[in-house]
Amino acid sequence: MNKARLLLTSAKSSDLLCGCLFLFIGVIAAIYSMNYRIGSSFQLGPGAFPVIVSILLVVVGAAQIIRAVFSGGEAALQIDVRSISSIVGALVFAGLTVKGLGIIVAIPGAVILSSLASGSARLLPTLLMAAFLTAFAYLVFVVxxxxQLSLLPEALQ
Structure with a gap:
């Protein structure tokens, strides 16, 4: 009992909690994703992506726990509300506009909104990234x- 208490007092509590949460979610997701067919490396099944993501979550969680245990001091939990809200806003914007306005509006809008998360985002690289991601999404998903994703808004078709 003293050993566990020493571990919790010497570890960064927020890092340790975050690592345990990632590890827990990764293990639960891996267990549930085993119900789907994984497929082969040439023809992935519907369970391949959840298994890969859950393995990554377990690895990140374990690394976070190890980092928390071997680093000293207490972590201060800081939440950047602007970053979180701009990223969530970008996801909501893309989800609400991709069908009605097409990917030519939804993806650049989401990229521009998510770039607000960074205090140092510049306009030209953001617009170039928006153009690249729009073309990439069109080529991968449509072509x-x-x-069936519309490229242009319904009014222009």
Whole structure:
């Protein structure tokens, strides 16, 4: 008992808690994703992505726990509300506009909104990234996978 108490008092509590949470979610996701077919390396099944993500969560959680245990001091929990809200806003914007306004509006809008999370974002690199991601999404999802996504807003089609 003293050993566990020493561990908790010497570890950064927020890092340790975060690592345990990642580890727990990763293990639960790995267990549930085993119900789906994983497939082969050439033809991945519907369970491949959840398994890969859950393994990554377990690795990140374990690394976070190890870092928390071997570093001294108490961590201060700081939440950057502007960053979180701009990223969540970008996801909500993309989700709400991709069907009605098309990917030519949804993806650049999401990229521009998410760039507000950084205090040092510049306009030209943000616009270039928006253009690249729009073209990439079109090529992968519409051309490559054959998913029916509209490129332009419904009013312009």
């Amino acid at each position: 490559g996978l054959g998913i």
